[in-house]
Amino acid sequence: xxxxxxxxxxxxxxxxxxxxxxxxxxxxxxxxxxxxxxxxxxxxxxxxxxxxxxxxxxxxxxxxxxxxxxxxxxxxxxxxxxxxxxxxxxxxxxxxxxxxxxxxxxxxxxxxxxxxxxxxxxxxxxxxxxxxxxxxxxxxxxxxxxxxxxxxxxxxxxxxxxxxxxxxxxxxxxxxxxxxxxxxxxxxxxxxxxxxxxxxxxxxxxxxxxxxxxxxxxxxxxxxxxxxxxxxxxxxxxxxxxxxxxxxxxxxxxxxxxxxxxxxxxxxxxxxxxxxxxxxxxxxxxxxxxxxxxxxxxxxxxxxxxxxxxxxxxxxxxxxxxxxxxxxxxxxxxxxxxxxxxxxxxxxxxxxxxxxxxxxxxxxxxxxxxxxxxxxxxxxxxxxxxxxxxxxxxxxxxxxxxxxxxxxxxxxxxxxxxxxxxxxxxxxxxxxxxxxxxxxxxxxxxxxxxxxxxxxxxxxxxxxxxxxxxxxxxxxxxxxxxxxxxxxxxxxxxxxxxxxxxxxxxxxxxxxxxxxxxxxxxxxxxxxxxxxxxxxxxxxxxxxxxxxxxxxxxxxxxxxxxxxxxxxxxxxxxxxxxxxxxxxxxxxxxxxxxxxxxxxxxxxxxxxxxxxxxxxxxxxxxxxxxxx
Amino acid sequence: xxxxxxxxxxxxxxxxxxxxxxxxxxxxxxxxxxxxxxxxxxxxxxxxxxxxxxxxxxxxxxxxxxxxxxxxxxxxxxxxxxxxxxxxxxxxxxxx
Numbered sequence: 001x002x003x004x005x006x007x008x009x010x011x012x013x014x015x016x017x018x019x020x021x022x023x024x025x026x027x028x029x030x031x032x033x034x035x036x037x038x039x040x041x042x043x044x045x046x047x048x049x050x051x052x053x054x055x056x057x058x059x060x061x062x063x064x065x066x067x068x069x070x071x072x073x074x075x076x077x078x079x080x081x082x083x084x085x086x087x088x089x090x091x092x093x094x095x096x097x098x099x100x101x102x103x104x105x106x107x108x109x110x111x112x113x114x115x116x117x118x119x120x121x122x123x124x125x126x127x128x129x130x131x132x133x134x135x136x137x138x139x140x141x142x143x144x145x146x147x148x149x150x151x152x153x154x155x156x157x158x159x160x161x162x163x164x165x166x167x168x169x170x171x172x173x174x175x176x177x178x179x180x181x182x183x184x185x186x187x188x189x190x191x192x193x194x195x196x197x198x199x200x201x202x203x204x205x206x207x208x209x210x211x212x213x214x215x216x217x218x219x220x221x222x223x224x225x226x227x228x229x230x231x232x233x234x235x236x237x238x239x240x241x242x243x244x245x246x247x248x249x250x251x252x253x254x255x256x257x258x259x260x261x262x263x264x265x266x267x268x269x270x271x272x273x274x275x276x277x278x279x280x281x282x283x284x285x286x287x288x289x290x291x292x293x294x295x296x297x298x299x300x301x302x303x304x305x306x307x308x309x310x311x312x313x314x315x316x317x318x319x320x321x322x323x324x325x326x327x328x329x330x331x332x333x334x335x336x337x338x339x340x341x342x343x344x345x346x347x348x349x350x351x352x353x354x355x356x357x358x359x360x361x362x363x364x365x366x367x368x369x370x371x372x373x374x375x376x377x378x379x380x381x382x383x384x385x386x387x388x389x390x391x392x393x394x395x396x397x398x399x400x401x402x403x404x405x406x407x408x409x410x411x412x413x414x415x416x417x418x419x420x421x422x423x424x425x426x427x428x429x430x431x432x433x434x435x436x437x438x439x440x441x442x443x444x445x446x447x448x449x450x451x452x453x454x455x456x457x458x459x460x461x462x463x464x465x466x467x468x469x470x471x472x473x474x475x476x477x478x479x480x481x482x483x484x485x486x487x488x489x490x491x492x493x494x495x496x497x498x499x500x501x502x503x504x505x506x507x508x509x510x511x512x513x514x515x516x517x518x519x520x521x522x523x524x525x526x527x528x529x530x531x532x533x534x535x536x537x538x539x540x541x542x543x544x545x546x547x548x549x550x551x552x553x554x555x556x557x558x559x560x561x562x563x564x565x566x567x568x569x570x571x572x573x574x575x576x577x578x579x580x581x582x583x584x585x586x587x588x589x590x591x592x593x594x595x596x597x598x599x600x601x602x603x604x605x606x607x608x609x610x611x612x613x614x615x616x617x618x619x620x621x622x623x624x625x626x627x628x
Numbered sequence: 629x630x631x632x633x634x635x636x637x638x639x640x641x642x643x644x645x646x647x648x649x650x651x652x653x654x655x656x657x658x659x660x661x662x663x664x665x666x667x668x669x670x671x672x673x674x675x676x677x678x679x680x681x682x683x684x685x686x687x688x689x690x691x692x693x694x695x696x697x698x699x700x701x702x703x704x705x706x707x708x709x710x711x712x713x714x715x716x717x718x719x720x721x722x723x724x
Binding site for chain 2: 243443466487
């Protein structure tokens, strides 16, 4: 058996929905060694095959699914896959990473990537059953929710083990922030990948795989897996991750004064305790749910057993969902947030953009820019949870005001006019997650320079707020000395963010979960080199591996530069840049345009980019990314 | 005098999900005396989350009086004042 057989399956599946031609090509060694897998190779395939200026919702756009060399192996938290395309929300590079069990199944079917082009003449779903690939009629599935779609496809194929990634009505109706959902609640949520799928008349991809997945050095790999699992299970933060998941952050954000409230007008929310991870666990969580091969199982099932939302069941929510449908909308009714979360998953919406867009609409209502004449008589007063739920449905089905909000806040603001754009909290057209970054300068930088718009996940420097937990790692790995209230400082943040971006490119390209890899300490770069070496037989140093991360990061930047994005697109909106936080423990904190731009200059210089944020010829040459 | 005590994440597992409470305590009560009171109230599990086997403050526990974090053992002799807020928390994280 050759090296090519280990880790990767070595095949790319190409599906042209217009011509219904289906083919496979080998996954080149050079591609693997330069871009590793999953998000990295997805980015390279998109860059090489997509003409600049293409309409994201046209048949010419490419929709690419990818898994990494560790996806589906015994490596812990290896259930990830990435969906990549040009985003209809931002017109920039788009990708979204997802857990669950779909990614490993694709690997077992024998593929590392799927590249989908064209547009089907009628609604179809792609059925991948090892080497047998079919486009099947999905007319009866069109209009169904994601969970109905998953159930009906399993029933039609008479196989409960089939894994399904599908879109709901939001994707069919081309909502710019539509998600792709698998396992009922795991979402490739951000940047509107579900809308791209809908534009191609592709309702779902069902996968069943029975091929073997082999590793190069089974005994050594097994030992490295054991060591990695031990690191996760003995990590001091394991209990919090495993017991509460990300909702534990809610009261911490409140305590630090970073909890976006009422569309970022305030940074503390009086109802935070009612939305907390502690309250969720006490009242509503019924049991845990884990992704493929995850010893943490940070996801949960929930059920509401009384009150207005009695009978609501679902999975999650994450902290981001609590912020999006909760504090950002001035809503402290947790059962309604659980209902909103479940509804968004079923309709196939990105919860972060959906909640943030609704919060923005509520501020427009507060300011009289929208009135009941614009909202179909919906009262968009802060905290009106019935209105929030109604708007979620209206967005997915593009009814009334929902038809406008479905474009995303920035594009919608241009349709609404007046001063609506002044209150859009976004980068590159994508809405901010639930962190008021005026208090956390590194996160502010990370959100700003992310190729996919306002985004907490590309950098995810959890170190920044609790540096003492990691200070020895930070000193050893980054050479940075941290001090009191490190989050408030601008100094060393370009280095902190660049380091996280590079390594998270690696985590996303290997097929691992970044919460356990880098972000929450347990898995370090040494684990990645050892897992990769023993799984694939490819010996690589940490420095060489990080260089691959840098190459991927620069390629994504290059994609955006080719589409016309520049420094101006890395600047936060005026509220975030110049208005001080008005309430709470971080009152008075602000980014300040001059200080932020100085930090941005330092970051560009560190990256080897021009003052406009474009990778220089020298940087591209150094990374082997020379282009015309 | 009355103070506010807040319990975060894993500390809530010890308080049966009480997230916050007003407590009436004697004047000049110190932080360590409050910890003893809370240990009597919620059990030794509460204390075990705060201290290592060597009776040192676990570096992964945050005790915050108003906006000030206590880090040294000597800090535990701090006398609480009426209206103070004291928080018990694991390290605070952001960005998930």
